[in-house]
Amino acid sequence: MSRLLPIMAVQAAPVEWDVEATYQRFEVELRELHRSFPQTRLFLYPELYLAALGAVSSRAPAGYSARRLAEPVPGPFTDRLCAVAADLGVWLIPGSIYELGDDGEVFNTALAIAPNGEIVASYRKVFPWRPWEQTAAGSEFVVFDMPEVGRAGLMICYDGWFPEVARHLAWMGAEVIFQPTATGTSDRDQELVLARANAIVNQVYVVNVNMGGRPGPGRSIIADPEGHPLQVGGDGQEYLTEVLDLDVAARLREYGSVGLNRMWAQLETEGTRLDLPLYGGSFSPSSAATRP
Numbered sequence: 705m706s707r708l709l710p711i712m713a714v715q716a717a718p719v720e721w722d723v724e725a726t727y728q729r730f731e732v733e734l735r736e737l738h739r740s741f742p743q744t745r746l747f748l749y750p751e752l753y754l755a756a757l758g759a760v761s762s763r764a765p766a767g768y769s770a771r772r773l774a775e776p777v778p779g780p781f782t783d784r785l786c787a788v789a790a791d792l793g794v795w796l797i798p799g800s801i802y803e804l805g806d807d808g809e810v811f812n813t814a815l816a817i818a819p820n821g822e823i824v825a826s827y828r829k830v831f832p833w834r835p836w837e838q839t840a841a842g843s844e845f846v847v848f849d850m851p852e853v854g855r856a857g858l859m860i861c862y863d864g865w866f867p868e869v870a871r872h873l874a875w876m877g878a879e880v881i882f883q884p885t886a887t888g889t890s891d892r893d894q895e896l897v898l899a900r901a902n903a904i905v906n907q908v909y910v911v912n913v914n915m916g917g918r919p920g921p922g923r924s925i926i927a928d929p930e931g932h933p934l935q936v937g938g939d940g941q942e943y944l945t946e947v948l949d950l951d952v953a954a955r956l957r958e959y960g961s962v963g964l965n966r967m968w969a970q971l972e973t974e975g976t977r978l979d980l981p982l983y984g985g986s987f988s989p990s991s992a993a994t995r996p
Contacts, residue, residue, distance in 0.1 A: 759919035790821030
């Protein structure tokens with residue numbers, strides 16, 4: 705039996721700079737999408753969508769700031785998200801939010817909420833988009849298990865430009881990487897290439913959902929573990945549906961991409977002879993024990 709995961713990447717646009725109006729739109733839309741597509745098990749939204757992020761060229765109004773919006777995780781805002789996920793009985797990755805850390809730092813944080821309403825993963829963006837993004841950088845890679853489906857990883861937007869992030873997630877056992885994004889600049893072409901490249905070299909699905917309309921140009925992408933684009937969005941608000949089969953990732957790692965390239969097996973045999981600080985010294989079968 706294949707490990708199937710029906711998903712929807714919601715290429716949505718917020719009500720620019722209006723957090724409460726954006727949340728109200730989000731909840732109404734999510735409930736309607738769930739009613740219309742009840743087979744969907746996971747919904748994914750763009751980066752900082754619920755923070756009502758505006759376009760790069762748009763000035764935030766007085767009183768709007770990441771620090772003023774930031775809350776602890778868990779906190780009152782995440783409680784609302786958890787309640788919705790539990791009510792619908794779905795996996796929910798609501799993009800990312802501004803998180804207030806214990807030391808007062810503000811992080812750009814992606815959440816994964818299980819169908820019972822529990823936060824099962826919280827990932828702080830490791831590579832904020834400097835110098836424009838002023839949030840603090842996270843320091844940990846995060847994966848989470850979906851019972852009877854497989855293991856997923858989280859990264860956010862600009863993280864995709866750093867191959868270390870996707871490689872670490874795959875090394876930790878991720879078979880699909882969810883990547884909320886908020887790109888409204890001219891480098892979206894490159895990001896589509898990177899999503900496919902990260903999928904190919906790590907033999908994982910990559911689901912990169914971008915803002916639709918303002919502040920982003922859309923063009924979300926779902927790439928399979930061989931890098932084939934399963935879905936590519938246009939420039940407006942769209943709903944990208946797909947059924948991921950995580951057994952495909954397992955098959956490719958065993959038999960190779962297009963039946964040829966078995967990178968993980970080669971790393972396990974020849975990586976032991978290399979100095980690989982990324983893996984704490986070298987890559988060996990024992991160091992890959994976290995992979996399914």
